[in-house]
Amino acid sequence: MQLFQRFDLxxxxxxxxxxxxxxxxxxHPATIRSWCYQCQELRKIRYTYIDAGEASQIFNxxxxxxxxxxxxxxxxxxxxFGKIKNLIGLDFQ
Incomplete structure (x- = not known):
């Protein structure tokens, strides 16, 4: 909530x-959920979360x-991916 107030999302x-x-x-069944926001400094902020239980979880x-x-x-x-593999990526374009 503090983030929403600070940036007026x-x-x-x-x-x-x-x-x-x-x-x-x-x-593995998966639930896919997305959120999208904007503020004066950021014209679009998009989050997507894919939850396939213990098999895989992805946040983008x-x-x-x-x-x-x-x-x-x-x-x-x-x-x-399971409890074995984790991958983190940051990308500036």
Missing amino acids: QNRTIPSGLELNVSDRGR SVIYPNHCYDLPLLGIDFLS
Whole structure:
């Protein structure tokens, strides 16, 4: 909540059907959920979380700065596959 107040985050519309999905394909059913926000400094902040239980969990985020700033996009990925493999990626574009 403190983050929302500090940056005056506002909800941003997510296309219908992409906010929450459940997939029963494959061996492990997965729940896919996305959130999207914006504020004066950041024109778009998108989070997506995929939860397939102990088999895999994935968090992905892309942060788009306002056009008035000369800053790259920031991509963040946290991937966990079972209790064995974890991968973290940060990407500036």
